[in-house]
Amino acid sequence: MLELQKLTKTYRTGDKALQNVDLVIPKGQVLALIGPSGAGKSTLIRCINRLVEPSSGKVLLDGTELTALSSGGLRKMRRKMGMIFQEYALVERLTVMENVLSGRLGYVGFWRSFLRKYPQSDIDEAFRLLDRVGLLAMADKRADELSGGQRQRVGIARALIQDPRLLLVDEPTASLDPKTSRQIMRLICELCAERDLAAVINIHDVALAQMFVERIVGLKAGELAFDGKPSDMSDAVLTSIYGEEDWHATIRQVDEDEAETPEPAQ
Amino acid sequence: MSTVTLDDRLGTGWRKPHFITNPTLRWGLMLGAAVYLVLAIGSIEVNWSRVAEGMSRGWAFVTSFFNPDFVSRGGDIWDGILESVIITITSTVVGILISIPIGLGAARNIAPLPVYLVCRGIVALSRALNEIIVAILLVAIFGFGPLAGFLTLSFATIGFLSKLLAEDIEEMDRVQAEAIRATGSTWLQWVNYGVQPQVMPRLIGLSMYRLDINFRESAVLGLVGAGGIGATLNTAFDRYEFDTAAAILLIIIVTVMVLEYLSGIIRAKVQ
Numbered sequence: 001m002l003e004l005q006k007l008t009k010t011y012r013t014g015d016k017a018l019q020n021v022d023l024v025i026p027k028g029q030v031l032a033l034i035g036p037s038g039a040g041k042s043t044l045i046r047c048i049n050r051l052v053e054p055s056s057g058k059v060l061l062d063g064t065e066l067t068a069l070s071s072g073g074l075r076k077m078r079r080k081m082g083m084i085f086q087e088y089a090l091v092e093r094l095t096v097m098e099n100v101l102s103g104r105l106g107y108v109g110f111w112r113s114f115l116r117k118y119p120q121s122d123i124d125e126a127f128r129l130l131d132r133v134g135l136l137a138m139a140d141k142r143a144d145e146l147s148g149g150q151r152q153r154v155g156i157a158r159a160l161i162q163d164p165r166l167l168l169v170d171e172p173t174a175s176l177d178p179k180t181s182r183q184i185m186r187l188i189c190e191l192c193a194e195r196d197l198a199a200v201i202n203i204h205d206v207a208l209a210q211m212f213v214e215r216i217v218g219l220k221a222g223e224l225a226f227d228g229k230p231s232d233m234s235d236a237v238l239t240s241i242y243g244e245e246d247w248h249a250t251i252r253q254v255d256e257d258e259a260e261t262p263e264p265a266q
Numbered sequence: 267m268s269t270v271t272l273d274d275r276l277g278t279g280w281r282k283p284h285f286i287t288n289p290t291l292r293w294g295l296m297l298g299a300a301v302y303l304v305l306a307i308g309s310i311e312v313n314w315s316r317v318a319e320g321m322s323r324g325w326a327f328v329t330s331f332f333n334p335d336f337v338s339r340g341g342d343i344w345d346g347i348l349e350s351v352i353i354t355i356t357s358t359v360v361g362i363l364i365s366i367p368i369g370l371g372a373a374r375n376i377a378p379l380p381v382y383l384v385c386r387g388i389v390a391l392s393r394a395l396n397e398i399i400v401a402i403l404l405v406a407i408f409g410f411g412p413l414a415g416f417l418t419l420s421f422a423t424i425g426f427l428s429k430l431l432a433e434d435i436e437e438m439d440r441v442q443a444e445a446i447r448a449t450g451s452t453w454l455q456w457v458n459y460g461v462q463p464q465v466m467p468r469l470i471g472l473s474m475y476r477l478d479i480n481f482r483e484s485a486v487l488g489l490v491g492a493g494g495i496g497a498t499l500n501t502a503f504d505r506y507e508f509d510t511a512a513a514i515l516l517i518i519i520v521t522v523m524v525l526e527y528l529s530g531i532i533r534a535k536v537q
Contacts, residue, residue: 075451075452081448091445091446102446102449105459158449
């Protein structure tokens with residue numbers, strides 16, 4: 001369903017954030033993307049919806065080449081990709097309801113959105129989603145009055161009201177406590193199963209990823225370093241992805257999945 | 267590099283290092299500045315007989331504050347105030363309306379480079395030209411009266427508000443705006459949802475502040491013929507009617523204080 005072909009991003013500073021990444025994600029698959037800070041995880045998911053413009057390579061969603069779209073076409077396709085952010089990225093001075101409804105911006109005209117006169121079906125769906133994430137009572141609160149976990153739930157509702165085919169999730173639990181982290185991960189994975197959505201989840205917490213997803217991809221210095229089931233995770237694999245900073249470094253050469261990355265990330 | 271041990275340091279004093287390390291340069295600069303100051307002050311000519319004469323005139327002006335005359339030119343004062351209020355409000359509203367698009371264009375994080383350069387150019391031009399100079403030019407073009415004052419203050423408001431609005435936009439939280447862009451919003455929707463809520467309190471605060479400034483400026487601009495209460499004030503001075511001038515100044519002071527107080531309340535409310 002989602003296909004990345006030789007996706008490459010080189011920033012103007014010369015940093016090679018992604019190098020020839022090939023990845024195919026079938027419909028309904030939830031995938032966790034792990035790797036050290038600076039490995040290109042955020043860049044990868046932002047290259048999919050082109051918040052970051054890839055330098056070369058292709059991104060295909062259901063056969064549409066996203067990387068070839070004009071800005072109008074891109075906007076139409078962005079509606080099909082819901083995004084969830086690390087620091088929630090709610091617009092803090094807007095209400096919870098406005099934040100959720102902002103997920104419909106790609107579907108309504110300017111004046112409707114400016115006057116906050118959304119179609120009744122959108123409003124109903126917003127209430128349904130708020131109820132699903134347990135925040136129906138909070139609809140008219142300002143977003144900055146909510147706790148971290150609540151904000152992330154609003155972020156999830158905003159992504160889902162887009163009626164997406166794919167979720168792009170950037171470090172959803174990095175600012176949350178361990179219990180809330182699990183609840184949020186569980187919620188995201190449940191919703192993906194309910195709606196048959198594919199998801200790419202950037203995550204630092206490998207154990208949490210193993211607990212919830214069906215496939216893990218490791219990224220290191222902008223290149224794929226691992227692709228397998230959560231049960232395939234081992235010390236050796238982790239060493240190959242994160243190795244350069246711990247004591248495994250000395251045995252890294254004998255690891256698998258390492259052929260293409262002679263230089264450690266940094 | 268000699269290594270300093272703790273024993274060397276213990277018991278020795280400590281002073282903040284001098285800003286200019288070289289003592290010759292340091293003392294030379296201080297001495298030079300002092301000499302220049304003395305010479306510069308010495309070069310200002312003071313005509314003491316003229317001062318003595320002016321003192322009594324100044325005193326007459328000060329004493330007239332104790333019995334300001336609101337009545338004998340009451341009609342003129344009222345017309346002047348009304349004109350100033352009209353100039354202030356219209357120029358502030360028009361200035362804000364024009365400032366918003368220019369402010370958006372002058373924010374480097376959301377405007378493409380050519381737009382940015384044009385908008386920054388407009389801001390720089392508006393800020394470089396002092397209100398008085400603009401007013402003199404516009405009075406020459408449009409003649410005496412409030413139109414020149416209105417145009418001058420609108421122009422000045424653009425420079426002030428666009429610059430500060432652009433700076434606020436440049437400091438906004440990028441991720442909130444990014445999240446709105448990721449929903450597939452158009453540019454206008456993105457500004458309305460992602461940018462506007464973040465800068466609105468500052469925009470309202472600055473607008474109130476500018477209203478206050480524009481009223482004060484409208485009093486000054488009358489002196490060069492751009493209408494408003496300043497014109498009435500100027501006439502009063504020309505006729506040596508210091509009691510009327512005092513009344514006008516008192517009205518200006520009170521109005522500015524009230525505006526200041528109101529804008530303070532509004533700014534606190536919208537934060």
